[in-house]
Amino acid sequence: MHQMTLAEIARGLADKKFSSEELTKVLLARITQLDPQLNSFISLTEELALEQAKAADARRANGESGALLGAPIAHKDLFCTQGIRTSCGSKMLDNFKAPYDATVVAKLAAAGAVTLGKTNMDEFAMGSANESSWYGAVKNPWNLEHVPGGSSGGSAAAVAARLLPAATATDTGGSIRQPAAFTNLTGVKPTYGRVSRWGMIAYASSLDQGGPLARTAEDCAILLQGMAGFDQNDSTSIDEPVPDYSASLNTSLQGLRIGVPKEYFSAGLDPRIAELIQNSIQELQKLGAVIKEISLPNMQHAIPAYYVIAPAEASSNLSRFDGVRFGHRCENPENLIDLYKRSRGEGFGPEVQRRIMVGAYALSAGYYDAYYLKAQKIRRLVKNDFMAAFNEVDIILGPTTPNPAWKLGAKNSDPVAAYLEDVYTITANLAGLPGLSMPAGFVDGLPVGVQLLAPYFQEGRLLNVAHQYQLNTDWHTRTPTGF
Numbered sequence: 248m249h250q251m252t253l254a255e256i257a258r259g260l261a262d263k264k265f266s267s268e269e270l271t272k273v274l275l276a277r278i279t280q281l282d283p284q285l286n287s288f289i290s291l292t293e294e295l296a297l298e299q300a301k302a303a304d305a306r307r308a309n310g311e312s313g314a315l316l317g318a319p320i321a322h323k324d325l326f327c328t329q330g331i332r333t334s335c336g337s338k339m340l341d342n343f344k345a346p347y348d349a350t351v352v353a354k355l356a357a358a359g360a361v362t363l364g365k366t367n368m369d370e371f372a373m374g375s376a377n378e379s380s381w382y383g384a385v386k387n388p389w390n391l392e393h394v395p396g397g398s399s400g401g402s403a404a405a406v407a408a409r410l411l412p413a414a415t416a417t418d419t420g421g422s423i424r425q426p427a428a429f430t431n432l433t434g435v436k437p438t439y440g441r442v443s444r445w446g447m448i449a450y451a452s453s454l455d456q457g458g459p460l461a462r463t464a465e466d467c468a469i470l471l472q473g474m475a476g477f478d479q480n481d482s483t484s485i486d487e488p489v490p491d492y493s494a495s496l497n498t499s500l501q502g503l504r505i506g507v508p509k510e511y512f513s514a515g516l517d518p519r520i521a522e523l524i525q526n527s528i529q530e531l532q533k534l535g536a537v538i539k540e541i542s543l544p545n546m547q548h549a550i551p552a553y554y555v556i557a558p559a560e561a562s563s564n565l566s567r568f569d570g571v572r573f574g575h576r577c578e579n580p581e582n583l584i585d586l587y588k589r590s591r592g593e594g595f596g597p598e599v600q601r602r603i604m605v606g607a608y609a610l611s612a613g614y615y616d617a618y619y620l621k622a623q624k625i626r627r628l629v630k631n632d633f634m635a636a637f638n639e640v641d642i643i644l645g646p647t648t649p650n651p652a653w654k655l656g657a658k659n660s661d662p663v664a665a666y667l668e669d670v671y672t673i674t675a676n677l678a679g680l681p682g683l684s685m686p687a688g689f690v691d692g693l694p695v696g697v698q699l700l701a702p703y704f705q706e707g708r709l710l711n712v713a714h715q716y717q718l719n720t721d722w723h724t725r726t727p728t729g730f
């Protein structure tokens with residue numbers, strides 16, 4: 248039962264092969280049995296899950312239908328869930344029970360999805376390895392000595408290990424696509440403004456975007472359908488109709504123009520990954536796509552720009568966790584300054600403290616023009632590169648990451664080494680564009696992802712290309728041994 252995709256579950260529920268309650272019980276037992284190896288969940292919500300499953304079964308019995316009605320999912324632990332701990336992977340929020348549901352959570356619940364729990368993540372979504380969580384590192388089901396990627400590593404590991412079919416995640420600089428690549432999943436980072444950020448604890452507000460992690464493009468289409476849409480509570484949400492993502496999955500790729508940036512294949516890319524990317528290009532050519540070399544000349548500046556902008560926004564967003572309004576409070580403070588200092592010093596881990604310091608520095612008088620303003624100018628150049636490229640091509644294709652998942656602890660002593668691994672993903676966040684990662688093969692038994700980028704609001708196109716690729720390849724069907 249645990250091998251089923253969301254699409255298969257929807258068919259099984261519609262055909263009354265099993266109930267949502269039965270399926271939910273099987274998966275909850277599986278999580279209890281196997282998750283100690285992975286640490287992919289921070290909280291399990293068994294009671295809520297069974298209640299939601301029974302309600303979904305009752306709705307189906309009353310003639311209702313829908314791809315998410317009775318479908319088990321989990322939420323990354325930065326989506327606020329009413330009355331349930333929403334920790335953001337931090338000691339700072341270990342005792343925080345959100346007073347309301349995030350829009351994404353409310354929309355999926357209304358569609359009948361069943362919440363099994365809240366998944367582990369890098370603290371405040373800062374990281375690429377899921378090692379900065381206060382609740383401990385998450386392990387990669389493909390090799391328990393390796394990281395699952397981050398910051399949505401809990402969602403990725405849980406779905407890859409077949410603990411559940413799909414989960415929500417967020418992507419500020421790659422946190423959906425990179426863990427998807429590291430665990431053999433499909434993940435979509437939507438256009439900025441497509442999915443509401445209301446009730447999603449902020450890391451860098453101009454970059455953050457929620458999206459689905461699942462095994463197939465078909466399932467991502469189903470989950471994204473439930474997440475996307477205008478929300479008046481989010482001032483950056485865009486009032487644009489949501490297309491039927493499942494309906495366009497089977498559009499032909501004949502004549503599709505795919506751009507491959509020459510900068511993607513320079514030093515730093517593992518040659519074995521480069522070869523797998525070439526294979527995926529050939530596969531898409533067989534399906535009728537036309538390949539064109541393009542250039543993204545400002546790509547080399549994207550990492551330094553991102554690692555100024557994201558910490559700058561984080562330093563501002565995280566100022567609310569002061570032990571007074573929100574967050575952990577230290578014992579017996581001597582005075583107000585002592586309260587702030589110790590509460591924040593105890594509540595935030597080292598990576599979060601590093602980012603707050605970098606961000607506050609970049610925003611301070613005298614440095615603002617040199618760092619923050621310059622980074623914003625680079626951001627515009629990165630966006631202009633994409634706009635020029637999309638005049639010539641429909642989709643941009645390349646690797647999701649330069650290397651496969653590294654060993655736990657391998658990059659702990661050098662944060663910059665981890666930052667450099669984000670080279671292919673962060674440009675989409677800087678430009679606000681949608682991106683998708685899908686399985687493209689293995690290197691040393693570890694999964695490799697291929698990334699597709701599209702013009703604004705063309706998530707449907709990304710899902711269509713990925714679905715056609717998945718109809719003709721079987722990488723996405725491989726299961727990690729032991730799970």
Ligand code: GLN
Nearest residue numbers: 372373374419420421422
């Ligand atoms: N690795 C990037 C960072 O640490 C991206 C994280 C994310 O997308 N949330 O900022």
